[in-house]
Amino acid sequence: MKYPITLRVNDESFELLVEARKPLLHVLRDDLNLTGARRGCESGYCGACTVLLDGQPAHSCSVLAVTAAGKEITTIEGLARDGQLHPLQEAFISEGGIQCGYCSPGFILTAKALLDAEPQPDSSTVREWLKGNICRCTGYAKIVSAVLNAAEKMRAGEGR
Amino acid sequence: MQQMQYIEPGSLTEALQTLSEHGEEAKVLAGGQSLLLMLHLGLVRPTVLVSLQRLPDLAAITYDQKEGLRLGAMTTQRAIETSPLVRRHCPMLARTSSLIASVHVRSLGTLGGNLCHNLPGADPPPALIALDAMVSLASKRGTRGLAIADLFSGFMETVVKPDELLTEIRIPAASLGARAVYLKHCVRSIDPALVGVAVRLTLADDKVTCVDVRIGVGGVSPIPYRAVGAEKILHGERFSRGSISAAAGAAADECDPITDAHGSARYRRKMIEVFVRRALTAVWHGDGAAASR
Numbered sequence: 001m002k003y004p005i006t007l008r009v010n011d012e013s014f015e016l017l018v019e020a021r022k023p024l025l026h027v028l029r030d031d032l033n034l035t036g037a038r039r040g041c042e043s044g045y046c047g048a049c050t051v052l053l054d055g056q057p058a059h060s061c062s063v064l065a066v067t068a069a070g071k072e073i074t075t076i077e078g079l080a081r082d083g084q085l086h087p088l089q090e091a092f093i094s095e096g097g098i099q100c101g102y103c104s105p106g107f108i109l110t111a112k113a114l115l116d117a118e119p120q121p122d123s124s125t126v127r128e129w130l131k132g133n134i135c136r137c138t139g140y141a142k143i144v145s146a147v148l149n150a151a152e153k154m155r156a157g158e159g160r
Numbered sequence: 161m162q163q164m165q166y167i168e169p170g171s172l173t174e175a176l177q178t179l180s181e182h183g184e185e186a187k188v189l190a191g192g193q194s195l196l197l198m199l200h201l202g203l204v205r206p207t208v209l210v211s212l213q214r215l216p217d218l219a220a221i222t223y224d225q226k227e228g229l230r231l232g233a234m235t236t237q238r239a240i241e242t243s244p245l246v247r248r249h250c251p252m253l254a255r256t257s258s259l260i261a262s263v264h265v266r267s268l269g270t271l272g273g274n275l276c277h278n279l280p281g282a283d284p285p286p287a288l289i290a291l292d293a294m295v296s297l298a299s300k301r302g303t304r305g306l307a308i309a310d311l312f313s314g315f316m317e318t319v320v321k322p323d324e325l326l327t328e329i330r331i332p333a334a335s336l337g338a339r340a341v342y343l344k345h346c347v348r349s350i351d352p353a354l355v356g357v358a359v360r361l362t363l364a365d366d367k368v369t370c371v372d373v374r375i376g377v378g379g380v381s382p383i384p385y386r387a388v389g390a391e392k393i394l395h396g397e398r399f400s401r402g403s404i405s406a407a408a409g410a411a412a413d414e415c416d417p418i419t420d421a422h423g424s425a426r427y428r429r430k431m432i433e434v435f436v437r438r439a440l441t442a443v444w445h446g447d448g449a450a451a452s453r
Contacts, residue, residue, distance in 0.1 A: 001165050020166035020209060021199065043197050044265060045350070056238075056267040062196045063268065066166050067189070067213055110264070131350050132262025 005069040009034065010078030018065045025049045025060035028075060036076035036105040040134075047133030050106035051075050057110040057132065076105035079112070088112055088150040097146035099137035106133045111147045119155055123148060168211045172218070172298070172327070175210060180300045180323040182208045188325060189213075190234055190273035193265050198277075218272075218327060221245050228333035229253075233272025233326045237284075238263065240271060250331060252340035252358070256287040259342070261350050272326045278312050278383070280418070281352025285312065285384035287342045289376030290358035291335040299324040315382035338362050341443045343435050345379075347422060353379035354423045357435040361443045363399070370394045375407075375436065380417050380428050389414040390436060399444045408437035 007014045009032060018027055025042075028034045028051070037060050040048030044062040051060045052074035079086040085093075088108050092098045097107075107130060114121055114129040121129075126147045127140075135143060169175035179186055187206035189195055198204045212218060218234035223245045231240065240246050241257040260266055260274075260283050274284050275295065285308070293308040297320060306319070308329070313319050320326060340360040344353045356378035362371045373394050375387040390411040397403050417428035 001163050003166060020164045023196070023200070042200065044193060044261075047262070047264065050264060053267075057264045058268055059264050061200075062193055062265075064166075064189075064192065064196065064209075067192065067211055113263075129263050132264040 003066050005066055007032075007065065007069060007073060008071065009073045010075060011072075016065070020064065020066055022065050023061050024051070024063045024065045024068045024073070027065040028060060028073075034075045034077050038102055038105065040102075045134070046103075047106040047110065048103055050109045050133060052109055052113055055113060055116060057113045057129075059132070074109065074112075076109060079108070086112070087153050088115070088147065091146040091150035091153070092143070095142050095146035095149060097139060097143040099135070099139050103133060103135045103137075107135065107143055111150070114147070115151050115154060119151060121148075121151060162205060162207065164206060165208045166211065167208060168214045170214050172215060172325075175212065175215065176298060176300050176323070176325060178208075178210050179325060182210075184322045186210050186322065188276070190276075191236060191268040191270040192273075193261075193269035194273060194277040194279055212325075219270075223249055224333075226333055227330070228336055229331040231271055231329045231331075233275075233328060234270050235272075237266035237269050237271065237274070241266060249336045250291070250340075252342055252360075253284075253287055253291065253331070256283050256342040256358070259283055259344050259349075271329055275308075275311060275329070276318055276320055276326055278316050278318050279352065280315070280382060280420070281346070281354065281356070281379040281422070282384070283342070283344060283353055283356055283378065286353075286356045286358040286376035286378035288329065288331070289384060289386055290340065290342075290360040290374040291331045291376075292360075292374065293335075294330045294332070295326055296328040296330070297321075297324045298327045303327075309376075309384070309386055312383045335360060339443045339446055341439050343439045343442070345431050345435055351422065355379050355428055355431045355435050356384075357432070357439045359436075359439045359443045361440075363444075368398045368400075370397055370399055375411065375439075377411070377415065377432065377436075380415050380432055382418060387411045387414060387436065394440075399440075404437055404440045404444070407440060408433045411436040 038048035040046035042061045044059045049060040053071050186208040189211040218232040220232045222230045237257040246254045288308045342358040345355040358376040360374045378384040390407040393407045412433040417425040419425045
């Protein structure tokens with residue numbers, strides 16, 4: 001059955017009519033054209049579909065759109081402000097933490113949730129948080145240093 | 161595709177009413193971290209999905225000196241992992257939660273949902289078995305209490321009836337404050353446990369004689385269980401390398417391991433011996449956290 005819901009995505013409200021069984025991932029991609037959340041394993045493992053739900057990382061393949069109504073959803077499209085990339089996005093580029101790019105939105109969003117909760121993480125904490133994201137180019141070392149660099153810049157007051 | 165209705169009851173009474181009306185046609189949706197995967201794969205085909213997300217009372221964590229710890233079924237793994245109450249009174253359970261999958265899964269996945277799916281390799285069941293936890297199953301017919309080990313009935317099966325709802329998990333005060341440890345063996349750290357061993361130990365005043373011990377095992381067989389044979393060897397005995405090895409050997413003897421993509425039965429039997437030995441040693445020395453993994 002279909003249900004009318006209001007989704008809050010990147011500070012905007014969207015009125016939608018969605019099938020109860022439809023995962024948030026498919027609604028974001030197919031109905032809202034927000035393709036930054038990627039289709040990967042679709043079984044809550046690889047993290048390519050990561051979005052933030054009320055600030056916490058979640059696999060959007062493993063969340064129903066109907067249950068996400070009323071929550072604040074953040075996708076990678078919501079990070080840049082006034083054409084200015086988020087410090088994490090900048091750091092992923094400058095550190096070479098981005099290769100084919102397929103996993104990057106998921107990694108960046110998970111890292112954002114981490115830095116919002118813990119502005120000064122050590123590298124083992126970063127690794128612990130990023131466990132739910134898989135990079136098949138296996139560029140993990142650069143991803144971790146990108147997160148640590150972004151954390152340092154954000155603490156120094158450069159960017160958000 | 162089959163139509164599926166979605167219901168979000170606003171009270172426990174309403175939730176139990178909905179479940180009693182729809183029976184086997186309905187599935188309870190907690191955090192969705194097990195159910196939605198099964199739903200997308202077509203392993204379950206409910207015509208009604210009953211979401212518990214509007215029942216915040218079910219997500220409470222409370223502590224009482226006499227009653228012990230109470231965890232609502234909708235408590236997320238992340239909430240357990242970070243709860244000051246759980247960390248203070250039952251650090252082993254907080255640590256167990258922290259070892260589940262990833263922060264993504266733990267932020268949504270609930271303790272009740274985890275228990276009701278009885279997925280092989282789940283971490284909380286062995287920990288709760290070692291803690292002598294009880295669960296409450298509510299329905300319109302009334303509420304019944306159950307020892308946690310009696311909840312699991314088969315591969316991905318539990319004794320929860322279609323009209324019942326697991327509402328609460330209780331850890332008795334007597335289980336808190338004891339030496340306790342949970343060790344998990346898995347291939348990748350986000351995997352379920354190949355072998356998960358939880359031990360709770362009460363030593364006599366001499367610090368070597370075992371007054372009481374509980375060993376919970378998960379991941380090895382379709383049903384998490386108490387390693388009773390291994391416990392028996394230690395009961396009333398002095399802790400030593402010898403008695404620990406004997407108990408670990410008994411745990412390997414008494415297990416009925418499965419083979420799956422993560423590991424063979426033979427490997428699981430070897431690993432349970434190793435991990436029971438490590439867990440007993442860690443709990444004996446009282447350095448549970450340091451010995452983990």
